Amino acid sequence: MSEPDVLRVPWVHRLVRSRWPQLLVTLVLLAGFLVAIVAGFAGSPVGNRNFAIVGVWIAWWAVLMLVAVPLLGRGWCGVCPLGAPADWIQRGAILTPGPRALGLGRRWPAQLRNLWLQNAGFLTLAIASAAILTRPRLTALVLLALLAAALIVSFVFERRAFCRHLCPVGGFIGLYAQLAPIELRVRDKRRCAAHRDKTCYTGCAAGSGCPWGVYPGALDRNAACGMCFECVRTCPYDNVAIRWRGLRNDLVTAPGHRLDEAFKAFIMLGSALVYTAVFLGPWGDLKAAALGVGSRAWVAYAGVVIAFLVGVLPGAFFLAGELGRRFSHSPLTPRRTFASHAAALVPLGLAAWVAFTLSLLLVNGSYALVVASDPFGWGWNLLGTRNAGWTPALTGALPILQAVVLIIGLGATALAAMRIARGTAGATAGRQAAPVVLFAFVVTVAMLRLLVG
Amino acid sequence: MRAESVARALLVLATSTPALVLGVRACERQRSPPVVEVRGRMVNEGGWEPGEIVIGVDQPLRLALVSDDVVHGFGIGKTAVEAVDMYPGVPRNLTLTFDRPGIYTYYCTRWCGVNHWRMRGTIVVRGPGENATADEAEPPHVALDLDLDAPHPAAAVPSATPDAGRGRHLGAALSPDYRDAGMLRTTPPAVVWGRLRADPDHRHRTDQDLWNLVAAQWIAGTTDRVRWEGEQLYAANCAACHGEGGDGRGVMARALAASLPPSADHERARPAAFTDAQVMLGASSALLAGKILRGGMGTGMPNWGAILTDEQVWALVDYLWTFQFGRVGRASAGPLEGHRVSGE
Numbered sequence: 001m002s003e004p005d006v007l008r009v010p011w012v013h014r015l016v017r018s019r020w021p022q023l024l025v026t027l028v029l030l031a032g033f034l035v036a037i038v039a040g041f042a043g044s045p046v047g048n049r050n051f052a053i054v055g056v057w058i059a060w061w062a063v064l065m066l067v068a069v070p071l072l073g074r075g076w077c078g079v080c081p082l083g084a085p086a087d088w089i090q091r092g093a094i095l096t097p098g099p100r101a102l103g104l105g106r107r108w109p110a111q112l113r114n115l116w117l118q119n120a121g122f123l124t125l126a127i128a129s130a131a132i133l134t135r136p137r138l139t140a141l142v143l144l145a146l147l148a149a150a151l152i153v154s155f156v157f158e159r160r161a162f163c164r165h166l167c168p169v170g171g172f173i174g175l176y177a178q179l180a181p182i183e184l185r186v187r188d189k190r191r192c193a194a195h196r197d198k199t200c201y202t203g204c205a206a207g208s209g210c211p212w213g214v215y216p217g218a219l220d221r222n223a224a225c226g227m228c229f230e231c232v233r234t235c236p237y238d239n240v241a242i243r244w245r246g247l248r249n250d251l252v253t254a255p256g257h258r259l260d261e262a263f264k265a266f267i268m269l270g271s272a273l274v275y276t277a278v279f280l281g282p283w284g285d286l287k288a289a290a291l292g293v294g295s296r297a298w299v300a301y302a303g304v305v306i307a308f309l310v311g312v313l314p315g316a317f318f319l320a321g322e323l324g325r326r327f328s329h330s331p332l333t334p335r336r337t338f339a340s341h342a343a344a345l346v347p348l349g350l351a352a353w354v355a356f357t358l359s360l361l362l363v364n365g366s367y368a369l370v371v372a373s374d375p376f377g378w379g380w381n382l383l384g385t386r387n388a389g390w391t392p393a394l395t396g397a398l399p400i401l402q403a404v405v406l407i408i409g410l411g412a413t414a415l416a417a418m419r420i421a422r423g424t425a426g427a428t429a430g431r432q433a434a435p436v437v438l439f440a441f442v443v444t445v446a447m448l449r450l451l452v453g
Numbered sequence: 454m455r456a457e458s459v460a461r462a463l464l465v466l467a468t469s470t471p472a473l474v475l476g477v478r479a480c481e482r483q484r485s486p487p488v489v490e491v492r493g494r495m496v497n498e499g500g501w502e503p504g505e506i507v508i509g510v511d512q513p514l515r516l517a518l519v520s521d522d523v524v525h526g527f528g529i530g531k532t533a534v535e536a537v538d539m540y541p542g543v544p545r546n547l548t549l550t551f552d553r554p555g556i557y558t559y560y561c562t563r564w565c566g567v568n569h570w571r572m573r574g575t576i577v578v579r580g581p582g583e584n585a586t587a588d589e590a591e592p593p594h595v596a597l598d599l600d601l602d603a604p605h606p607a608a609a610v611p612s613a614t615p616d617a618g619r620g621r622h623l624g625a626a627l628s629p630d631y632r633d634a635g636m637l638r639t640t641p642p643a644v645v646w647g648r649l650r651a652d653p654d655h656r657h658r659t660d661q662d663l664w665n666l667v668a669a670q671w672i673a674g675t676t677d678r679v680r681w682e683g684e685q686l687y688a689a690n691c692a693a694c695h696g697e698g699g700d701g702r703g704v705m706a707r708a709l710a711a712s713l714p715p716s717a718d719h720e721r722a723r724p725a726a727f728t729d730a731q732v733m734l735g736a737s738s739a740l741l742a743g744k745i746l747r748g749g750m751g752t753g754m755p756n757w758g759a760i761l762t763d764e765q766v767w768a769l770v771d772y773l774w775t776f777q778f779g780r781v782g783r784a785s786a787g788p789l790e791g792h793r794v795s796g797e
Contacts, residue, residue, distance in 0.1 A: 048541070
C-alpha cells in the first residue's frame with residue numbers, strides 16, 4: 001500500500017500553496033519573539049515570572065521537542081521568525097518575489113557548507129545554558145544576537161545560509177527531522193529530470209528557488225528540507241508530495257557518512273545527559289558551577305562538558321564501532337564505520353530530549369499560566385491566572401513515561417544499528433551492531449539513572 | 454500588489470509589538486497613584502533598590518515589594534509593622550503611614566545569603582520636629598565608656614552549669630547589694646562571683662553554690678515573657694551565625710568566614726560562642742547590649758541599633774544568659790511594642 005500524500009487533499013493543497021497561513025503564524029511568532037526580548041530586558045529578572053524564560057525555554061521548547069520535531073520534522077523551520085526574514089530580504093517582498101532582491105546574494109563559503117559552525121554554536125550555548133535558561137536578560141541577549149546574526153547573514157548571503165549552517169537550533173532539528181513520520185519528496189523524479197527550468201531550485205514568478213538550496217528532485221532525506229513549501233508553489237507540474245511515511249525514516253535510506261553530522265548526534269545525545277544532570281540532578285555544586293559563567297568553577301565545568309561531548313562520548317563510540325568492525329570483518333574504514341553508525345544514535349538522542357523535556361513541561365509547565373497573565377512580571381493579570389500556583393502535573397506517571405520513551409528510543413536505535421550494519425557488514429551485521437547497541441544501552445541506563453533514579 | 458501591502462502592514466504590526474508593550478507600561482505608570490517599587494536582591498547582587506525612600510509624616514507610603522532572586526522578607530526596624538515575605542517575582546503591596554518623623558531602617562528578615570545582614574535601606578520620614586534631638590537615652594556602653602573590642606576573659610568559671618533554681622533557694626540570705634538591677638546590668642557575672650567569694654558571709658558556701666546564686670540573680674532580673682521575646686529575636690536574627698545552640702557554629706558561619714577578605718582578622722570575625730563561659734561570664738549585660746547595638750566593626754556582626762528597640766536589645770541579652778545559666782520554659786507572649794506605624 002502506498003503512503004498517503006496529504007497534498008492530494010484539495011483543501012490541504014490550497015492551504016500549503018497559499019502563503020497566508022504560514023505568514024500569519026510566522027508573524028505571530030515574530031511578535032512573540034520580540035516580546036520575549038523585551039520581557040528579558042525590561043521584565044522581572046525572576047525566570048519563572050518572565051516570558052523570556054517561560055515562553056521560550058518551557059513553552060516553545062516543549063512544543064518543539066514534544067510535538068514539532070517528532071511529528072513534523074523541520075515543520076518549525078517553516079514558520080520560524082528568524083528564518084523568514086531571509087526569504088523576505090532575498091525576495092524583495094513578503095509574498096511572491098518582487099522586482100528586486102534586497103540582499104547581496106553572495107554564496108556561502110564552500111568550506112563552511114557543513115554543520116561544524118552549528119555544532120560550535122550549540123556547544124557554546126550548551127556550556128552557558130544553565131545561566132541562559134534561568135536569567136531572562138541573558139536569554140534576551142541570546143535571542144537578540146540570533147536575530148542580528150540571522151538578518152546580517154541573510155542580507156549578505158544567498159538563501160537560508162543562517163538556517164542551514166549557523167542556527168544552533170536548526171542543526172539539531174535537521175538531525176531529528178530524519179525520524180519524522182512525514183516527508184516532502186517529488187512524486188516522479190523522471191519529470192523533474194526532464195524539467196529544463198528547474199523552477200523549484202531557480203525560482204519563478206510564483207515563488208523563490210528553494211531557500212534551503214536543495215534540489216527537490218534529488219531529495220532523499222528530511223535533514224535539509226526546511227518545509228517552507230516554496231517548491232510546492234513553484235513546481236509547474238504539481239509534482240511535489242508531502243507523504244505520511246509513519247515509522248519509516250531516513251536513517252536507513254541515507255545514513256550519515258559525514259563527521260559533522262556524526263558529531264552533531266554525539267553533541268545532542270551528550271547534551272541531553274548533561275542538561276538532565278545539571279537541571280534535574282541533586283548536585284548543588286554542579287548547578288552552582290554551571291550557573292557561574294566566567295567563574296573558575298564554570299571554566300572547569302565547561303571544559304569537562306566539552307571534553308565529554310566531543311571527546312569521551314564519541315571516543316567510546318568509536319571504540320565500540322571499531323570492535324564491531326573487527327568482529328564482523330567489515331570492509332569499511334574505522335572512520336566510515338564511526339560516521340555511518342553514529343546515525344543509529346539519532347532515535348536515542350531524540351528520546352533522551354523528549355524524556356528531559358517531559359520533566360521540564362510537567363514539573364514547570366504551570367508557570368506558563370502565570371506568565372500568560374503577567375508576561376513581564378509587572379503585576380498584570382491579563383487572563384486572571386497571575387496567581388496560579390506552581391503545580392507540577394503527573395509527577396507520579398512521569399518516571400514511567402520517561403522510561404517508556406527511552407526504551408522505545410533504545411529499541412529504535414538498535415533497529416537502526418542493525419539495518420545500517422546490514423548495509424556495511426552483510427551477514428555479520430549482528431557482530432558489527434552489537435557493540436554499538438551496547439553503547440546505546442549504557443547511555444540509556446545512565447539517562448534512566450539520572451531521570452528515574 | 455494589494456496582498457503584498459496587507460502583508461507588509463501585518464509585518465509592521467508584528468514588529469511594533471515591543472513598542473506597544475512599552476507604551477502601555479508607560480501609560481500605566483503615569484495613571485496609577487505613586488508607588489515606590491522596592492526590589493530585593495541578595496547583597497552581592499545589589500541588595501535593596503532603592504536604598505532610601507523619603508516620605509512625609511502621615512502621608513501614605515505605597516510600596517510594591519518584589520524579590521528578584523530568592524525569598525526575602527521586608528521588615529522595618531523599631532516599629533510594630535509585621536514583616537512581609539517576598540517570594541521571587543511575586544509583587545506584594547504594602548501601604549505604611551508614619552506618625553512621627555525620623556529615619557527608619559528596613560531590612561531583610563529572611564536568611565537570604567551569607568551577607569543577608571547587610572541588606573538594609575532607610576525610610577526618611579520628614580515632618581515637624583524632624584531636627585529635634587532624639588529623646589532616646591544614651592546607650593549604656595557609651596554612658597559607661599566601655600571598650601567593646603577589648604578582650605574580657607572571666608577570672609573564674611564554674612566547673613558545671615550553674616543551677617539557678619538551687620541558687621534561688623540559697624538566695625534568701627543574699628544582701629540587697631547583690632540584687633541591685635543596675636549593678637547586675639553593668640557588672641560581669643564572674644566579678645559578682647568574685648565579690649561573693651571574698652564576702653565573709655558566704656565563706657561557708659562552695660564555689661558551685663556561689664555560681665548558682667549568681668545564676669539565680671541573672672535569671673531573676675528578667676521574666677519568661679522577655680526571654681521568650683529574646684528567643685524569637687535570636688532565632689530570627691542571630692542563630693544563622695551564632696548557632697541555634699549559641700555555640701557560634703550557625704549555618705552561615707562557615708560561609709561568613711569564606712566571604713571575608715584574606716586580610717581580615719578571621720579569628721576575631723568568628724561568631725561569638727555564647728556557650729563559652731570564659732567569654733560570657735567576663736562580660737556584663739551592658740557590654741553585650743553595646744555589641745548588639747553597635748555591631749562588630751570589621752567582622753560579620755551587623756549593628757542592630759537601627760533595628761531593635763532598647764527593650765528588644767535587653768530581651769536579647771537576657772536570652773543570651775540562658776546559654777550560661779540554663780534554658781527557660783517558653784511562655785506565651787506577644788511581641789514587644791515598637792513605634793506606631795500603621796501598615797496594611
